[in-house]
Amino acid sequence: MKRIILTGGGSAGHVTPNIALLPRLEELNYDVHYIGSYEGIEKDLIESFGIPYHGISSGKLRRYFSLKNFTDPFRVLRGMGEAKKLLEVLKPDIVFSKGGFVTVPVVHAAKRLKIPVIIHESDMTPGLANKLALSAATKVCCNFPETLELLPKEKAVLTGSPIRQELLSGDPVKARSFLGFRSKNPVILVAGGSLGSVAINNTIRAVLPKLLENYQVVHLCGKDKLDPNLKDLAGYAQFEYLKEELKDVFALTDIVISRAGANAICELLSLRKPNLLIPLPSKASRGDQLLNARSFEKQGFSMVLEEETLTDELLLETVNHLYENRKQYTDNMKSSDQQNSIDTIVDLIEEITN
Numbered sequence: 001m002k003r004i005i006l007t008g009g010g011s012a013g014h015v016t017p018n019i020a021l022l023p024r025l026e027e028l029n030y031d032v033h034y035i036g037s038y039e040g041i042e043k044d045l046i047e048s049f050g051i052p053y054h055g056i057s058s059g060k061l062r063r064y065f066s067l068k069n070f071t072d073p074f075r076v077l078r079g080m081g082e083a084k085k086l087l088e089v090l091k092p093d094i095v096f097s098k099g100g101f102v103t104v105p106v107v108h109a110a111k112r113l114k115i116p117v118i119i120h121e122s123d124m125t126p127g128l129a130n131k132l133a134l135s136a137a138t139k140v141c142c143n144f145p146e147t148l149e150l151l152p153k154e155k156a157v158l159t160g161s162p163i164r165q166e167l168l169s170g171d172p173v174k175a176r177s178f179l180g181f182r183s184k185n186p187v188i189l190v191a192g193g194s195l196g197s198v199a200i201n202n203t204i205r206a207v208l209p210k211l212l213e214n215y216q217v218v219h220l221c222g223k224d225k226l227d228p229n230l231k232d233l234a235g236y237a238q239f240e241y242l243k244e245e246l247k248d249v250f251a252l253t254d255i256v257i258s259r260a261g262a263n264a265i266c267e268l269l270s271l272r273k274p275n276l277l278i279p280l281p282s283k284a285s286r287g288d289q290l291l292n293a294r295s296f297e298k299q300g301f302s303m304v305l306e307e308e309t310l311t312d313e314l315l316l317e318t319v320n321h322l323y324e325n326r327k328q329y330t331d332n333m334k335s336s337d338q339q340n341s342i343d344t345i346v347d348l349i350e351e352i353t354n
């Protein structure tokens, strides 16, 4: 039996693609283990799958001042020791890394122990963790054709992003009863990225009375971002994060308002959900969501509004326009040649471990 270690964490975008690979890896009888941080979102998301989870110490890349920036180097050093020890004991045939800071010590320890490593980059330009991991990687998978040029030729493979297949088989009737939605009004799903977005939450809540005149709204608002004043509002349901219920909610959803995280938008494309993207501004990130959003807009899959120029009126107008023209967007998405990423990646894993 071949053993694989999956790693990735920090935000759900670095974990859900690993989850998407699980059914196929289990079909092929892989013994799957996971390495993540002691308390990151990955621990919570992975534990319900019954896979052995191994925690290591991890730092975090902060774009703001924090005292933790001074203690993090020690945590990273400890993480390196822990990762090496784990790999020596587990002796995996391969490591698959979805990125995020916690993966850096894991892939470097693997290289030292001559264990092959595949890393996957979801965004158009490689994130810092993956840049640091590049030299240790046997192969680097990417999601956008544009990324190929930024990677070493002999390592780069265009695979797309693995999408959890169960998302495609939700039940709208279950969602309606779970959400307590009674009217026949169309449903808008609002998702501010896996950690939520204060800017999107505030904007949506400001226009909520107007939105609820014509729509019902499911709001994924992120940890600690529920608004208790809106708890009993008819036609509005808010959640910090949805796990297994997400597929049913997607099945009931007519249109989506979302951040432009790479996995989120690839899921919307697979599900053919007309969507309005409000990308994370470049001042708060390295600007990849803007690139993601503009690429999807150009292909006719998405409408895009930028956070800096967003007003209540513009949001309402755009939502109505999107809903009225939803068929056009769905048709455009049907003609996309999004590939079967799970098979491509698992074939690569098989090729390297055989």
Ligand SMILES: CC(=O)N[C@H]1[C@@H](OP(=O)(O)OP(=O)(O)OC[C@H]2O[C@@H](n3ccc(=O)[nH]c3=O)[C@H](O)[C@@H]2O)O[C@H](CO)[C@@H](O)[C@@H]1O
Pocket: 011, 012, 013, 014, 016, 017, 122, 123, 191, 192, 193, 194, 195, 220, 240, 241, 242, 243, 246, 260, 261, 262, 263, 264, 265, 267, 280, 285, 288, 289
């Ligand atoms: C703030 C930030 O740095 N964002 C980055 C982060 O986003 P983030 O972690 O938000 O990642 P994505 O938007 O790519 O993916 C979010 C994932 O969480 C899932 N989900 C979300 C909410 C929920 O309630 N339930 C649920 O299952 C989505 O279905 C999706 O699979 O990683 C992405 C992939 O590298 C980047 O493109 C984003 O720029």
